[in-house]
Amino acid sequence: MALDSTILAQAWSSQQFLGITVVFAILAGIIFPRLFQKHNSHCDDDGLFTVNKRFSWEPSFFARFRWITNAQEIITDADIKAKGRPYRLARGDTDQILLPPTLIPELNRLGADVLNSRESHAFGLLGHLTGMGVVRKTSFHVRVLLSYISPALPAMFPLTGERISAAIKEEFPQSHEWTVMKPSKAVVRCPIFQVCFAMRCVPSWLQPVLVWLLPAKWRLLRGWRKLTSYVVPRVLQLKEEFTHSRDRKVEPDVLSWMVEAGRSEMERDHKVLTALVGSIAAGSTYSIANFCCRTIMDLVAHPDVLDAVRAEIREKHAQVDGRWDMAALASLEKLESAMKESARMTPGTLLVYSRVVKKDHVLSTGLKLKKGQFVTISGATRTMDPDYFENPREYNGLRFCAEDKIEEHRARPFSSIDTDILTWGAGRWACPGRLISDMAAKILLVKLLDEYDFGFVGNKPLARHSMHEFLFFHPENQMLTRRREDSGGTVFV
Numbered sequence: 475m476a477l478d479s480t481i482l483a484q485a486w487s488s489q490q491f492l493g494i495t496v497v498f499a500i501l502a503g504i505i506f507p508r509l510f511q512k513h514n515s516h517c518d519d520d521g522l523f524t525v526n527k528r529f530s531w532e533p534s535f536f537a538r539f540r541w542i543t544n545a546q547e548i549i550t551d552a553d554i555k556a557k558g559r560p561y562r563l564a565r566g567d568t569d570q571i572l573l574p575p576t577l578i579p580e581l582n583r584l585g586a587d588v589l590n591s592r593e594s595h596a597f598g599l600l601g602h603l604t605g606m607g608v609v610r611k612t613s614f615h616v617r618v619l620l621s622y623i624s625p626a627l628p629a630m631f632p633l634t635g636e637r638i639s640a641a642i643k644e645e646f647p648q649s650h651e652w653t654v655m656k657p658s659k660a661v662v663r664c665p666i667f668q669v670c671f672a673m674r675c676v677p678s679w680l681q682p683v684l685v686w687l688l689p690a691k692w693r694l695l696r697g698w699r700k701l702t703s704y705v706v707p708r709v710l711q712l713k714e715e716f717t718h719s720r721d722r723k724v725e726p727d728v729l730s731w732m733v734e735a736g737r738s739e740m741e742r743d744h745k746v747l748t749a750l751v752g753s754i755a756a757g758s759t760y761s762i763a764n765f766c767c768r769t770i771m772d773l774v775a776h777p778d779v780l781d782a783v784r785a786e787i788r789e790k791h792a793q794v795d796g797r798w799d800m801a802a803l804a805s806l807e808k809l810e811s812a813m814k815e816s817a818r819m820t821p822g823t824l825l826v827y828s829r830v831v832k833k834d835h836v837l838s839t840g841l842k843l844k845k846g847q848f849v850t851i852s853g854a855t856r857t858m859d860p861d862y863f864e865n866p867r868e869y870n871g872l873r874f875c876a877e878d879k880i881e882e883h884r885a886r887p888f889s890s891i892d893t894d895i896l897t898w899g900a901g902r903w904a905c906p907g908r909l910i911s912d913m914a915a916k917i918l919l920v921k922l923l924d925e926y927d928f929g930f931v932g933n934k935p936l937a938r939h940s941m942h943e944f945l946f947f948h949p950e951n952q953m954l955t956r957r958r959e960d961s962g963g964t965v966f967v
């Protein structure tokens with residue numbers, strides 16, 4: 475797969491600059507012996523085979539470069555070779571131990587003192603450069619998402635529907651004529667991901683210097699400053715109210731819940747709260763927008779599935795008289811199947827269930843995990859296995875609604891933790907935003923599919939893009955859109 479130059483160009487301003495950096499990094503790799511050092515070299519005595527490393531003293535920069543451009547092929551080939559065994563992936567930035575999904579139940583039983591998910595996310599998203607590093611210190615945001623926000627979703631449903639509907643009206647053309655547009659202005663434009671995607675291309679010791687040459691870094695700083703100017707006064711005000719009247723009514727918004735739920739000084743610190751709110755906002759906007767764009771892209775490429783999904787929406791629309799509640803959304807089995815299929819075919823990341831090993835541990839298979847190692851799972855081990863999914867490399871948007879699958883489909887909705895597809899990871903640290911994502915994505919998709927037609931420019935299907943382990947809908951992708959004449963006017967109640 476070709477190096478995604480547009481994304482890089484956006485992040486770096488020009489490809490020329492990237493070229494200079496790559497040449498510089500290669501030269502530096504030759505001059506400075508530390509680039510030749512093996513990562514996690516203390517872990518190489520475990521008998522695992524290594525992928526993405528041509529020879530033992532190959533500079534890690536080459537593994538990094540191949541991983542940026544070719545992660546999908548590297549993982550596909552490695553999974554075939556591994557045949558369910560664990561293996562070591564040289565990624566250039568670090569070595570990762572790829573474990574088979576059969577170990578998930580055992581891994582789920584290990585405590586955070588053995589496997590830590592947040593450290594791994596902070597490392598992968600370059601938390602020290604993007605501001606996401608705060609998640610190393612606390613899992614407070616996960617607690618708030620699971621214990622406060624998710625249970626409040628039914629009450630937040632009408633407002634969420636109203637806000638998404640207003641945003642669609644503003645962003646999408648209202649003309650009944652075909653119009654070319656970029657449906658995913660939000661995706662990857664987020665400076666956190668721009669900084670992360672670009673800086674993951676260079677060795678860690680160059681990152682603290684080169685990051686300041688990125689326009690995205692300066693935009694990110696401005697973004698954090700703006701967020702701080704809003705969050706800090708609000709947190710201080712909420713704390714003041716909380717001190718004076720502990721039994722006051724808590725407003726249903728994330729900051730009020732955080733101030734209410736904060737137990738320690740750190741959990742009530744306004745800087746920590748700003749960083750956590752920013753991380754949740756950036757991560758969720760990117761993930762949901764990316765997922766919805768990919769689902770629409772798949773539906774447009776398969777008009778028979780799109781027709782079936784739209785007919786189901788239309789039928790339900792007539793039944794509920796255009797007034798959709800959460801139960802109505804949850805009853806759309808064909809839409810739900812198409813969502814699962816897009817998540818299966820194009821996950822947001824090739825590597826799921828990523829954890830840092832916090833102390834030495836021996837698995838039941840005899841594999842010794844060592845402190846400081848990174849472990850992860852390739853989602854494709856199961857999603858591309860014909861024993862789990864018939865013709866796994868073919869898109870079949872309605873596969874989960876087949877007669878012999880429908881009961882299982884109903885029992886395992888899109889939002890549930892499914893260890894075959896691993897959309898949300900698994901275990902205690904599976905995505906805590908899955909219920910919000912499910913609700914927001916269904917509102918968006920029902921509204922868009924009911925009210926708009928979509929097509930490919932020049933009838934040419936869009937390619938999916940990848941960089942490092944991330945798969946995404948390219949923000950420069952254009953699609954044809956027009957408002958449907960017969961749209962029903964959806965309201966969420």
Ligand code: HEM
Nearest residue numbers: 591758761762765827828897898899900903904905907911
């Ligand atoms: C379609 C949208 C989304 C997808 C596909 C997705 C997927 C994932 C996956 C695969 C993980 C890693 C789980 C694991 O390692 O076991 C994760 C973690 C996480 N997600 Fe999501 N996510 C989505 C949306 C959201 C949203 C909307 C939020 C917040 C409102 C959110 C917050 C988080 C957080 C905080 C974590 C880290 C949990 C931890 O390890 O501490 N996600 N997500």
